[in-house]
Amino acid sequence: MTLTLTIPAPAQFINLNQRMHWAPKAELTRKWRNAAHVAAHNAGFPTSLERVRIVAHIHKTTNREYDAHNLMPTLKACVDGLVTDYGLTVDDTNRHVIGPDIRQGDKRASPAITLTITQEDA
Numbered sequence: 001m002t003l004t005l006t007i008p009a010p011a012q013f014i015n016l017n018q019r020m021h022w023a024p025k026a027e028l029t030r031k032w033r034n035a036a037h038v039a040a041h042n043a044g045f046p047t048s049l050e051r052v053r054i055v056a057h058i059h060k061t062t063n064r065e066y067d068a069h070n071l072m073p074t075l076k077a078c079v080d081g082l083v084t085d086y087g088l089t090v091d092d093t094n095r096h097v098i099g100p101d102i103r104q105g106d107k108r109a110s111p112a113i114t115l116t117i118t119q120e121d122a
Helices: 022-043 068-086
Strands: 002-008 052-059 097-104 112-119
Touching: 002 022, 022 068, 052 068, 068 097, 068 112
Parallel strands: 052 097
Antiparallel strands: 002 112, 052 112
């Protein structure tokens, strides 16, 4: 089973290069985490899957080059929203979640993240 989920950006991407005070960073994290939870709920995703592989495509509004892996804090918030808040898998340890593998997506009118989630054999 393969599921696709597009999460419209609820806020700016969280970047590893940012040196942000904990309070604004926590607010951005909360927004991304909630956006992933709501998107999975609205899509009617299953819960309690044993093991999944996640590939993330980051969609920005420009074609400027960037290091996709610098956006790992954004993806961590999304995975936490999917797993801890929504219950997509039983846990977010390596036994249950492979990835996320982060890749550059296509240019879009609005920033977003598309997650391709594939159920794996346990």
